[in-house]
Amino acid sequence: MTHDPAPGWGVLSDMDGTLLDTESTWLHVVERFVHDHDGADAAGLAAASEGLDLDRAAALLSERLNLDGPRSAVVHDLDRRALAAYAESVTWRPGAPELLRALVDAAVPLALVTSSPRHWVERFTRSVDLSAFRVMVTADDTTRTKPAPDPYLDGAAALGLDPSRCVVLEDSQVGAWSAVSAGCATVVVGDLARSLPPGVHRVPSLEDVDVRMLRAIAASPVSS
CATH class of the missing domain: 1.10.150 (DNA polymerase; domain 1)
Incomplete structure (x- = not known):
């Protein structure tokens, strides 16, 4: 039995507000x-x-x-x-668990890139399953945090990918600038009226995102 090779692209995702309703x-x-x-x-x-x-x-x-x-x-x-x-509760944003499962099923490598400290991430794992992520980059793991490009550069490197082969999922202006500065294609979820870096893709919800869409974005040249 043969298996399809792993894709030559990956997804780097913010956590708070993007995946989790925190x-x-x-x-x-x-x-x-x-x-x-x-x-x-x-x-x-x-x-x-x-x-x-x-x-x-x-x-x-x-x-x-x-x-x-x-x-x-x-x-x-x-x-x-x-x-x-x-401590009360931590829940998924709409569409987040379904998208993660689809990416795992498609063998797309995933990295969590968050400005939260690692002990917050560990707290959240009591409520939600973050095992889909091969790599986790927290505020404790980089010298410079968002909006510097370092967190997304580190996430891409940990997956063994060039940043230009990574698609970032974000929900904040600070995070979008970090991702764009790192040279990643960027999808911003949520308020479509906010001011964002040029060239980002905007979607109302993760329910509007699927593997095919992210694959197409990964295959497109990243705007400079």
Whole structure:
């Protein structure tokens, strides 16, 4: 019995807001933090924190709220609040588990590339099955996190693929810039009105994405 060779392309996927319904929880955590520190424009600061890792989010909030004390204390507080919020439940975004199963069935190599720390990912695996991913790149694994290209460059390298042979699934502007800067074809899921880097593909939901679509995107030249 012969088997088809593995495809010469792969998928690198963001986690929060793209695969898992956790981004809204994180934004609520940030809003609550801003309110508790008597800050204004909680919604605006939460939106500015979308896609950022804990350190970058803490730096943003420390600066905007003129907080005294070390940034590490803000990181610890945000981490504590987020884990408490995530303890309730973590669920898939619509279409995510079906797409992952289809990619696994098609032998497409997968890497998870997230700005969340590894202990958050480990917490989420209690609620959802992330075993489809051959590789996981977290905020703990790169010197520079999104919007720098490093996380997606590391994800592609770990799969043994050139970034131009990888399709990225993202939901944030920060993540889209990271992926495009890495030289990956990029599909952004969600709000189609947001400002994004040129050349990205936009879809309302992962329910609108399938293996055939991603294969076609992978085969197309990446816009520079």
